[in-house]
Amino acid sequence: MPIRDRIWGLVIKLARGKPGTFAKKAGIHNSVLENVRDGISLPIVENLIKICQYSGVSADYLLFGKEPTPVLEEFAPEAYVAMGPSGGDTEKLAEIVLGAYGFILETRIKISSERLQKWLTLLFEYWFTEKSKPDRIILKKYLDLTL
Numbered sequence: 001m002p003i004r005d006r007i008w009g010l011v012i013k014l015a016r017g018k019p020g021t022f023a024k025k026a027g028i029h030n031s032v033l034e035n036v037r038d039g040i041s042l043p044i045v046e047n048l049i050k051i052c053q054y055s056g057v058s059a060d061y062l063l064f065g066k067e068p069t070p071v072l073e074e075f076a077p078e079a080y081v082a083m084g085p086s087g088g089d090t091e092k093l094a095e096i097v098l099g100a101y102g103f104i105l106e107t108r109i110k111i112s113s114e115r116l117q118k119w120l121t122l123l124f125e126y127w128f129t130e131k132s133k134p135d136r137i138i139l140k141k142y143l144d145l146t147l
Contacts (some may be wrong), residue, residue: 001065006045010055027052044103045095052094059094063101096123096125096135105138111143118146 001009011033015022019033028047035041043051052059055129100123104111112117122142126134134142 003063004036004039005041006057006062007033007051010051010057011037014055022054026050042105045098048098048101049094054100059097059101063097096120100139101134103136103143109143110134115146116126119143122146 011017011022015025019037020030022032023033026042026047026049032043033046036043042048048062051057052062058066083133095113097120100120103109119142122145123134123139126142128139
C-alpha cells in the first residue's frame with residue numbers, strides 16, 4: 001500500500017474522512033492532506049512527523065507500511081541493546097528515519113532495501129554517539145559508506 005493510502009487511511013479512521021478535522025488536530029495545513037488525497041504531493045518531513053505524532057503510528061509504518069515494531073531494534077540492534085528497550089527517544093529516531101526518507105526523495109536516489117538498512121544503522125549509530133540529528137553532509141557521507 002502506498003504512503004498516500006496509509007495517510008488517507010488515518011484521515012478516514014481518525015477524522016471520518018475529513019481532512020480539515022485531521023489537519024487541525026495534527027497541527028498541519030488542510031491543503032497538505034488534500035494534496036495527498038488528490039495525488040499531487042506527499043507531506044514534507046516536518047508534516048510527516050506531526051502526522052505520526054497525532055495518529056500514534058510509527059514512521060516505519062507510515063513510510064514503509066511495516067506494522068509497528070521498534071525501529072531501532074530492527075535496523076540498529078547494537079545501539080538498541082546499548083540503550084535498552086525503554087531508553088530510546090522514539091521521536092528523535094522518527095525524525096532520523098523521516099529525514100533520511102526526505103533526503104532520498106529530494107535527491108532522487110534509488111536505494112535497495114539492504115543498502116537502506118545499512119544506511120539507517122549508520123545514522124542511528126551517529127545519533128546515538130553524537131546525540132544530534134545528522135545534517136545533509138552526514139546523510140550523504142554515510143550513504144556513500146554503504147556502497
